[in-house]
Amino acid sequence: MTGKRIVVGVTGGIAVFKVAGLVSQLAQRGADVRVIMTRSASKFVTPLTFQTLSRNPVAVDTFEEKDPSVVTHIDLADHADLFVIAPATANILAKMAHGLGDDMLSTTLLATRAPILIAPAMNVHMYQNPVVQENIRKLEQLGHRFVEPASGQLACGYVGQGRMEEPERILEVIEEMLREPRSVLQGKRVLVTAGPTREPLDPVRYLSNRSSGKMGYAIAEACVRAGAETVLVSGPTALTPPSGVRRVQVTTAEEMWQAVMQEMTACDVIIKAAAVADYTPVTVASQKMKKTGDRMRLELRRTRDILAEAGQRKEGRFLVGFAAETEQVAKHAMDKLHRKKLDLVVANDVSRPGAGFDGDTNKVTVFDAEGEVVSLPQMSKREVADRLVALIGERLHHG
Known part of the structure; x- marks a missing residue:
């Protein structure tokens, strides 16, 4: 962290007092910390506090230019290695999501190309408001x-979700983001599968599941950030493929099997x-099936087990599977790992809030052949993806 220029944007919430501790710890670790405060934030803690802790001037007013040789908000934006918004109010989230720049902080954010870390803090009902959640998803x-x-x-x-995370946790994420990401999977080729499959019954109906593909897409994006050449075999989703990823679009389990078997030969991970889908209809009607009675009987057959087949053909490749369970998570995950010759299995209880399908968060436990490796608390799927990719990189480099 020594010499890294970190800009901390402080907005108006009671959690401002926590950020003083964060700025102090960053400065003690050798970072060059620059603080931008909104006028609302300065009602809770004075700029002098952050100036003393950071040992640098604090920017509040867009038009207060102390150094005539630079435009302050452009200088801060250009030279930042990382931008941290803490606490992040609903107001700043809305400004960022809609490209507004009406004060020093929001204007600088529009100009920066640095990675941005956001630590929200607000009332639980504000945080759960659909508009706020939509802004978070967009960001x-x-x-x-x-x-x-x-x-x-x-x-x-x-009582509820909305309290800004502790400075120690934010500091951990900052340290992760400042590490050189391209060294983790640099030179590796990675195959990621994501989303559901659809097994047709007739021209208008199909069997499927509730997977949104968000976890797999987050992993593919994390692999690119880690320097890997990444191919994403995706079932039907409403998601946009991450930049730098080559997407192979499939629909059925059989199509995914074919794509994975073809792509895996050139991959390391x-x-x-x-x-x-575990089962697919034995026959697919060529025309829409009409209602003929109170009941309908469908005959299904097993689809080919892609993960098991990949395990049989892995030949030194690093293989990671997922286990979405509703009971005895550890037992079923370990059984899956051994049966399918996996190196790691990522398990979650999809019946628990914040860890199921179609959400933006997950709560997982990772196992290897010896048992539990790490249990992650509920966090965004992007964070889960970053932690998983870091773990894979560690295993590849250190065995």
Whole structure:
């Protein structure tokens, strides 16, 4: 962290006092910390506090130019190695999501090309508001990283999610983001599968599942950031493929099997996050099936087990599977790992809030042949992906 220029954007919330500790720890680790405060933030803590802790001037007013040789907000934007917004109010999230620049902080954010880390803090109902959640999703799609707020007693008196995460956790994520990412999977070829499959019944109906593909797409994006040449075999989703990823679009389990078998031969790592149908109809009607009675009987047959086949053919490749369970998660995950010759299995209980299908967060436990490797708390799928890719890189380099 020594010499890294970190810009900390402080917005108006009661959690401002926590950020003083974060700025202090960053400065103690040798970072060049520059603080931008909104006028609302300065109502909670004075700029002098952050100036003392960072040992640098604090920017508040866009038009207060102290150095005539530079335009302050452009200088801060150009030279930042990392931008941290803490606490991030609903207001700054809305400005960022819609490209508004009406104060020093929002204007600098529009100009920067640095990675952005956001630590939201607000009332639980504000955080759960659909508009706020939509803004968060949009910012995640733009590549910004979030430290999810914690749950507990809030300053307003409510109990729920909305409390800014502790500085120690934010500092951990900052350290992760400042590490050289291209060394983790540099020179490796990675195959990621994502999304559901659709097994047709007739021209208008199909069997499928609730997978959105978000976890697999987040993993593919993390692999690119880590320097890997990445191919994404994707079932039907509404997601845009991450920049730098080559996507192979499939629909059925059989099409995914064919694509994986073809692509894996050129890959070093296979991460199978797709939710592939276990069964497919024996016959597919050529015309729409009409209602003929109170009941209908469907005959299904097993689809080919892509993960097991990849395990049989892995020949030194690093193979990662996913296990979406609703009970005895560890037992079923370990059984899957051994049966299918996996190097790692990522397991989650999809019946638990925040860890199921179609959400933006996940809560997983990773196992290897010896047992549990790491259990991650609930966090965004982007964070889970980064942690998983880091673990894979570590295993590849150190065995």
